[in-house]
Amino acid sequence: MKTDQYTHPDYYAMDDLYSDEHKLVRDAARAWVKKEVSPIIDDCYEKAIFPKHLIPGLGEIGAFGPYIPEEYGGPGLDQISYGIIMQELERCDSGLRSTASVQSSLVMYPIWKYGSEEHRTKFLPKLASGEFVGCFGLTEPDFGSNPGGMLTNYKEDGDHVILNGAKMWISNAPFADIAVVWAKNEEGRIHGIIVERGMEGFSTPEMHGKLSLRASSTGELIFDNVRVPKSNILPGKSGLGAPLGCLDSARYGIAWGALGAAMDCYDQALRYSKERIQFDVPIGSFQLIQKKLAEMITEITKAQLLTFRLGQLRNDGKATTGQISMAKRNNVEIALNIAREARQIHGGMGITSEYSMMRHMANLESVVTYEGTHDIHLLITGMDVTGIPAFARDLPK
Ligand SMILES: Cc1cc2nc3c(=O)[nH]c(=O)nc-3n(C[C@H](O)[C@H](O)[C@H](O)COP(=O)(O)OP(=O)(O)OC[C@H]3O[C@@H](n4cnc5c(N)ncnc54)[C@H](O)[C@@H]3O)c2cc1C
Numbered sequence: 001m002k003t004d005q006y007t008h009p010d011y012y013a014m015d016d017l018y019s020d021e022h023k024l025v026r027d028a029a030r031a032w033v034k035k036e037v038s039p040i041i042d043d044c045y046e047k048a049i050f051p052k053h054l055i056p057g058l059g060e061i062g063a064f065g066p067y068i069p070e071e072y073g074g075p076g077l078d079q080i081s082y083g084i085i086m087q088e089l090e091r092c093d094s095g096l097r098s099t100a101s102v103q104s105s106l107v108m109y110p111i112w113k114y115g116s117e118e119h120r121t122k123f124l125p126k127l128a129s130g131e132f133v134g135c136f137g138l139t140e141p142d143f144g145s146n147p148g149g150m151l152t153n154y155k156e157d158g159d160h161v162i163l164n165g166a167k168m169w170i171s172n173a174p175f176a177d178i179a180v181v182w183a184k185n186e187e188g189r190i191h192g193i194i195v196e197r198g199m200e201g202f203s204t205p206e207m208h209g210k211l212s213l214r215a216s217s218t219g220e221l222i223f224d225n226v227r228v229p230k231s232n233i234l235p236g237k238s239g240l241g242a243p244l245g246c247l248d249s250a251r252y253g254i255a256w257g258a259l260g261a262a263m264d265c266y267d268q269a270l271r272y273s274k275e276r277i278q279f280d281v282p283i284g285s286f287q288l289i290q291k292k293l294a295e296m297i298t299e300i301t302k303a304q305l306l307t308f309r310l311g312q313l314r315n316d317g318k319a320t321t322g323q324i325s326m327a328k329r330n331n332v333e334i335a336l337n338i339a340r341e342a343r344q345i346h347g348g349m350g351i352t353s354e355y356s357m358m359r360h361m362a363n364l365e366s367v368v369t370y371e372g373t374h375d376i377h378l379l380i381t382g383m384d385v386t387g388i389p390a391f392a393r394d395l396p397k
Pocket of ligand 1: 135136137138143144145146168169170366371373374375379390392
């Protein structure tokens with residue numbers, strides 16, 4: 001069995017900026033990943049299965065709702081700790097991080113921020129420990145980048161609502177205990193509603209054939225006249241801004257996570273460049289290999305600084321959607337480029353599961369698309385700096 005030799009690159013002494021608690025959180029997450037996940041991840045990826053037995057362990061290292069207060073069963077950590085945990089998970093596999101991101105930012109976050117006190121006490125402790133797994137239903141077959149057009153809707157029926165519609169591309173759906181679903185009421189306003197497994201008319205078929213994020217389970221959510229108690233509607237916020245607030249939190253975690261994948265690829269490429277001999281010398285002595293490594297560590301260092309500063313802003317409650325969007329877009333892009341370059345440094349060996357770059361590269365094709373595509377984030381930055389939205393246009397009739 002191959003040994004996980006990961007050590008994080010830290011060219012600008014970022015560790016000096018971390019508190020003792022940050023380092024403890026990181027060491028615990030890294031040790032758990034090396035022991036429990038690294039030995040099985042390639043097999044899970046090849047077989048396209050999410051390793052469900054890891055869920056309690058994810059709860060133990062604080063990966064589910066790291067920032068959720070202790071009174072609701074969470075670890076009560078800061079936003080930088082949240083980022084660090086996502087980074088440690090994704091440096092192993094984006095699918096593993098996706099499961100934790102969805103649970104933390106797309107299920108626990110809306111329950112914490114928009115839910116009633118009853119929702120918080122009923123669901124958050126079980127989600128924090130991993131006793132419950134949740135999923136987040138926003139995307140529909142015909143509404144991805146434009147979720148405001150969603151068709152999923154509900155009508156009032158006494159103390160219940162009747163929910164109809166379908167969601168697709170939903171991470172964790174096939175085995176989730178609860179789904180935070182975004183649906184329109186009779187006035188066309190978007191509300192979050194907690195749908196529980198076992199409710200009649202609610203099904204979660206698995207989607208197959210993914211060539212990316214294979215160690216994460218993805219499915220549909222089908223609502224066929226599902227009777228949901230009115231009390232399951234999240235009362236605290238409605239409108240498209242409610243799901244977008246969750247996406248801010250998740251995209252922040254992705255920015256840290258994707259950087260983790262980049263750091264893992266660089267770490268392996270650097271080691272390989274010193275070990276692999278061609279023309280009687282280590283390939284790391286060739287200028288063209290050094291160019292690749294120098295550019296990788298430069299991009300990683302810039303992204304580390306960007307991401308850490310974003311964490312500080314988020315801790316102060318000051319990070320804007322535009323700032324988060326920029327970090328998500330930048331970090332996923334550099335991670336994809338670094339995965340490709342690291343794969344090249346490994347020559348033929350780079351395409352095997354002996355090394356993780358190829359898996360990272362394939363995974364990152366999902367990460368660059370979900371939670372706002374690369375180009376949608378470009379448009380968010382464009383709108384932020386010009387004040388002019390360029391998302392929609394009228395075609396000549
Ligand atoms: C593995 C995986 C897991 C996912 N998990 C979840 C989940 O848990 N919950 C959930 O709700 N969703 C989830 N998604 C869905 C994801 O968020 C969507 O795939 C994403 O938002 C893009 O939507 P789409 O696939 O419909 O692409 P589309 O919106 O159809 O976009 C297609 C292309 O058109 C471009 N485009 C669209 N609009 C514009 C525009 N205005 N200007 C310029 N270009 C534009 C896009 O950038 C893209 O290149 C997941 C997706 C994947 C792949």
